[in-house]
Amino acid sequence: MTSQSTSTRPADRTRALRLTGALIGLSVALGACKHSTDVVTTASVPDDYRQRHPIAVQEADRSIVVFVGRGRGGLSASQRADVMGLAQAWLREGTGAISIDVPVNTPNARAAEDSLREIQATFSAAGVPPRAVNVRQYRPEDPRHMAAIRLNYPKISAVAGPCGLWPEDVGPSINNKGYFDNKPYHNFGCSYQRNMAAMVDNPSDFEQPRPETPAYMPRRSIAFEKYRKGTSTATTYPEADKAKLSDTGK
Secondary structure, three states, rough: OOHHHHHHHHHHHHHHHHHHHHHHHHHHHHHHHHHHHHHHHHHOOOOOOOHHOOOOOEEEEEEEEEEEOOOOOOOOOHHHHHHHHHHHHHHHHHEEEEEEEEEEOOHHHHHHHHHHHHHHHHHHHHOOHHEEEEEEEEEOHOOOOHEEEEEEEEEEEEEOOOOOOOOOOOOOOOOHHHHOOOOOOOOOOHHHHHHHHHHHOOOOOOOOOOOOOOHHHHHHHHHHHHHOOOOOOOOOOOOOHHHOOOOOOO
16 A cells, blocks of 8 residues: 555655646746737837938928118019919918008008008909908017018828937936837837928828729720720830830830
8 A cells, every 4th residue: 555655655646747747848938929019019009210300291381572772662573472372372271361560650661551552452463352361460570670561371281200310318328218128219110200391292191092084085085996996005105115225125
């Protein structure tokens, strides 16, 4: 009886050790899987420059300044072109009235009134209705600066930034813990987002695609006629081979 119990103890101990080792290995494997999932989920989102420097669509002002001397009223040729360009842009993108700020009690106040009348005439020639123009008077705060006529109107604009923020050191230091994690610095991608917002023609393109424009029917009719006859519909340019340097690749 004693010998039998003694022989079974090593076997039980071996099975217990094997079971414990299996449980430890399983827990380590599960812990490693959970750790890798957390890294992918939490480390990829805040490092994306598009989320750190998002492009926002909001209302902003577009403005120009018309400098007026004290001895001459009216607009110069370049100023007239600027005013006409602003009027045409307002017809396309304006979301509010055009405000004209005219200086008063200044040496050039009388000349500014003459320039204002020409600005209003230019707006009328461009198709801007009189009710869409608000004229306001102002007194310059600093008499050392030349008082000018300011024109502005609100429009939908895309903005991003501000850029140039450096909350942490770029190089390795105690304050920059992300350097050793190979993460991008805070200002990374800000200039790209800001330039993209400034270059876009229609800010609504960031939110939704534009509708399709009507097809060019003369060109489509020519392509359909070639297809009906069984000929190639590709566009050929007879003078395209004049600028080639060699026949390599044929």
